[in-house]
Amino acid sequence: MSVPILAAQDLTKTYGRGPDRFDALKGVSLEIGRGDSVAIVGKSGSGKSTLMHILALLDTPGGGQVHVDGTDAKTLSGRRLNALRNTMFGFVFQQFFLNPGSSVLENVVLPLKIAGVGSRERRARGMAVLEQLELADKARNKAGNLSGGQKQRVVIARALINSPQVLFADEPTGNLDTATGRIVEDILFDLNSNHGITLITVTHDHDLAARFNRRLYIRDGLLINTDEEHAA
């Protein structure tokens, strides 16, 4: 196998100190290959989001290392780190984090604006990705006026605008009804199988988890081999 796009060794993360001290991750190691689709499954509070944030280089682990394409993340300069966050990774957060007062298009092209792309190109690429997610007719609407499913698609469009190699999605269907959730799932798997994007998704929905290539089960900050509860 070639160099994994993401590899983690012995990740730990501790929140708070003294009596409030909480070990959210207690030594997690994993490898994710290019083009893979991986589900991170666990109960609420088990450390799924914490692990995703560390893998996406949004947060730093208390201990252990993250390697991106074979490079230790600790050795990256601030500029390089920002470039990775901007172009290599796309992140769909647990909440939408849309700017409700701005238009859908403006929300979607924010990563391009941060990257310093000119406004003409921003518009063209923004419209293209909205087209792909069947949202082109909503481009001028205020983001705050959309339905939940539409908002989730806008958020995915924003994560995709810079053609990332890895797409992280933190409970992307958690806030959606089953039918809408299904549509969003299909979009994600289409990106993985037809566009070669590595897909890493957090979920506690076992039916959804079953559609992925691999499943990583996490409990109390540790990876476990099988889905014990389910198996039991």
Added chain:
Amino acid sequence: MNPLEILKTAMANSFRSKLRTLLTILAIFVGAFTLTITNGLGTGISNYIDSQIAAVGSSNSFTVAKTDTSGNPASGPKKYDATTKVLAAGGRPGSTQLALGQADLDAIGAIPGITGVTPVTRLSPDFIQWNDHDKYQLSVSPLAGAQPQLAAGAPLDDSAAQPQLILPSSYVAPLGFADNSQAVGQDATIGITDATGIMHSITARITGIEQSALLGGGGAFINKSLSTALADAQGTGAPAASKSVWANVTASFAPSSAAQVNDMKGKLAAAGYTAQTLDDRIGTVKTVINGIIGVLDAFAVIALVAAGFGIVNTLLMSVQERTREIGLMKAMGMGSGSVFALFSTEAAFIGFLGSAIGSAAAIGLGTAVSGALARGPLSDLEGLHILAFAPGSVAGVILLVMAIAFIAGTLPAWRAARQNPIDALRYE
């Protein structure tokens, strides 16, 4: 993010909380308005004084007298010296002024930098008259190189053979002229008595009428030709010795820096002469006015510093409100430097809005008030515009306010910049 995008985003952000931004802008407005007004006051008054000083004499000349070394009155009478000539002077009883002779003129002319030396002859004409109308007393300004502010006509021509004078506007009606423009170009007769009591008449052309002036003292200005004619007439029959003795001479020099002027002054002092420029003689007035303006400026700056705290407060609230947005942008790869620039640009933009509006209002209102004052209560001081706005100093005020706003914005901007993206996103 490129700088243009940061500017655009910062401008858009500042309008997101309109009421809060408006209140901050109002606070800055007050400070900028006050500072522009006090600055305008300073500019207006110093412009006026400068023009008045120019009306009294040239700024490129010294008035030179012999330094009186008699010291304080308690030092007793001085020993007689046959080579020293004295003139009775108008000061305290018994005081004398040392006179300057041809040798002194040569000595002063030899000082490096001095381009010309002219003795100051005190001319005492008796009257001026136009066309058989009533005769009026006249005094003439003894200093060469004055540039009076003209209400009508043209400046004097020192190279002309024709005797010329400029009359103060107060003479126009008494001499029998209908208005200023009628007086210009007319020939007036000046009467002057010589040493033996005989009256001489000299005809001179009125080339211009001077605005009523603050420092001028109501005398007429004359050109070289008229000055020579009057001096010749006045000196007729006087002993030759008294014609070559003067109380003061005017030493002119090429336009020079303050250091060069001081250097020449030092050399003159070493040679035993006291030299004063016009600024020396009128400078104290300016110093007092500058002091008053400085105090007013200080008040305006205090108002601006208070407004600066308003900016800190406004932006801290914005940073708080936009915590998640900042976290999101950092998660999408925005650098801390860009976040800092975004918020400090917003601060500077708010400062710019407040100061531009404040300065514009001050200029509008100030110009109107100053115009009304110049027509009304201050109409006796012709040429005085109590408020004048120099583009440079207005731009300076705006830049100063923007700098204060920028500094006020650094604390909130720094807070925004150092946020960890995930903490910011988890913020409720």
